[in-house]
Amino acid sequence: MVSRIQGRTHATTGGIQARVAGFFGFHDRASQHRGKQMMGHTERHAAAGSGWANGTGQRMKGKGHSILGAITGSRRRQAKGNAMGNVGQVRQNINSRF
Numbered sequence: 549m550v551s552r553i554q555g556r557t558h559a560t561t562g563g564i565q566a567r568v569a570g571f572f573g574f575h576d577r578a579s580q581h582r583g584k585q586m587m588g589h590t591e592r593h594a595a596a597g598s599g600w601a602n603g604t605g606q607r608m609k610g611k612g613h614s615i616l617g618a619i620t621g622s623r624r625r626q627a628k629g630n631a632m633g634n635v636g637q638v639r640q641n642i643n644s645r646f
Contacts, residue, residue: 550591550594550595550598551591551595552591552592552595552596552599554588554591555588555589555590555591555592555593555594555595556588556592557588558584558585558587558588558591559585559586559588559589559592560588561584561588562581562582562583562584562585562586562587562588563581563582563585565577565578565581565584566578566579566581566582566584566585569581596643596644596645597643599639599642599643600639600640600643600644602639603636603637603638603639603640603642603643604636604640605636606632606633606635606636606639607632607633607636607637607640608636609632609636610628610629610630610631610632610633610634610635610636611629611633612629613625613626613628613629613632614626614629614630614633615629616629617629
């Protein structure tokens with residue numbers, strides 16, 4: 549499972565290690581560490597995309613509950629659907645920044 553925190557950690561450590569290796573003249577090692585840094589960035593962006601997609605699914609499911617609640621006259625189900633949709637919207641907003 550991809551993680552934004554783990555991706556950020558790999559990107560940061562890879563960047564620091566690449567700078568230190570380059571400073572001391574170990575250019576082949578610096579290149580390896582830059583690869584680790586790029587993998588960290590990729591993992592972070594993949595996690596954000598996954599979170600955004602999950603938020604979209606939650607919004608759709610909430611919209612379905614809301615519509616079904618409106619059709620059947622169940623205010624409770626409609627309110628639950630609206631709440632699910634709002635949570636999905638928040639998840640999308642959080643994950644769209646990265």
